Amino acid sequence: MRMLNWWFRIAFWKRVAGGFVLGALAGWLLGPAAETWLQPLGTLYVNLIRMIAVPLVFFAVMNAVSALHGQQSVAALGGRTFGWFAATATLAVGVGLGAAFLFNPGVGVDLTPPADFQPRDVPGPVQVLLDIVPTNPFAALAEGRILQVIFFAGLVGFALVKLGEKTEGLRRLVGQASETMIQVTRFVLEMTPIGTFGLIAGLVGAYGFERLLPLGSFVIALYVACAFHIVVVYGGLLLTHGLNPLKFFRGAGPAMQIAFVSSSSFASMPAAIRSVTHGLGVNRDYASFAVPLGASIKMDGCGAIYPVLAAVFAAQYAGIELSFAQYVAILLASVLGSFGTAGVPGTAVVMATVVLSAAGLPLEVLGILLAIDRILDMMRTMTNVTGQMLVPVLVARETGLLDRAVYERADAGLADEDPAPATSTASGADAGAPDPATRTSGPGRP
DSSP states (O other), X not given: OHHHHHHHHSOHHHXXXXXXXXXXXXXXXXXXXXXXXXXXXXXXXXXXXXXXXXXXXXXXXXXXXXXXXXXXXXXXXXXXXXXXXXXXXXXXXXXXXXXXXXXOTTTTOOOOOOTTOOOOOOOOHHHHHHHHSOSOHHHHHHHTOHHHHHHHHHHHHHHHHHHGGGGXXXXXXXXXXXXXXXXXXXXXXXXXXXXXXXXXXXXXXXXXXXXXXXXXXXXXHHHHHHHHIXXXXXXXXXXXXXXXHHHHHHHHHHHHHHXXXXXXXXXXXXXXXXXXXXXXXXXXXXXXXXXXXXXXXXOHIIIIXXXXXXXXXXXXXXXXXXXXXXXXXXXXXXXXXXXXXXTOSSHHHHHHHHHHHHHTOOGGGHHHHGGGHHHHHHHHHHHHHHHHHHHHHHHHHHHTOBOHHHHHHOOOSOOSSOOOOOOOOOTTOSSOSOXXXXXXXXXXXX
């Protein structure tokens, strides 16, 4: 018991960082054996995260919708959220182009694409829209199709609101289920340091450095571009909203760490919701919509920076001089494509396929990049998840759904009690007087 008390007294981010360092050391020392003996720890952790993600989103979205009054306010919040999704994606494309011009990742690369490489089939936009509506909601829950889960949970939530007092008991039960899943999330997230140790040990042991050297410029370009986008672009947007970026990164830190080691927005989603509400003070009802939605369509790393770098890499590798029209095609395909491929597995490869196809560039070049995709995916996913947390904070700041006291405290731990975020919808206010049309208590409220 004394050992456990000592362990939990250490800050959460320090425990995760320690797991990362020890995992990298173990992977270096054990080599390929680390993938056999230590990787299962990471696989078990990712399975635990995936286990809680769907029920957490399902009950949180249902509870959030049933706790909100007035579809107009929901639509307004949704419009702001989509607007910021598109704006930050456009900025990410610019960052990717800048990094491509600076590092010239395709110049001097002399590698042959794998003979068995097959470009991904990209579904049309109509099919993507049709796939949002589940033909079987239970299958969507079982298979983890988040957009379909959000759609069905939102529909049920609106039905609970429409039926009013007839479903008061069910609304209370949904709120209790949401609180239970939040507590289960706390339990699972405490396993993050151990999962990090296993994931990093397996990665370092399996890769080594020989696979990175030929494409080192591309790896460096992606990491620098993503780091610039996170620190400078996201930090600048926070400053323009009167928010301290250091507080944001402290509160968002746990989810960013999990995103980096797991390389999965889906697996990081429970931690992202936790960080946005508990660590950064965003209203829980709004965060229950915005974060899962962002996990499906808000992908600055996979959907903007990486495809742009891949397009320039392909052009430089093939000796093609890009025209102005091709640059425009890359921009439009990168910004709009992430919305059009929402919910499609393997987003980064799909998005790169879309962008290269739009610009008329050879798709076979993507086969070269697949050799280092796992290394790239770590930074891409951390960028995605950071953006998925940033946008709810910006919108909450603009609409009065941000508790500044919680934000300024920026708690990066996993305390037992959640704060009670402001529910005001008055534009421009922070934790001000609640809007009469917005309920300040009810099922699922802390």
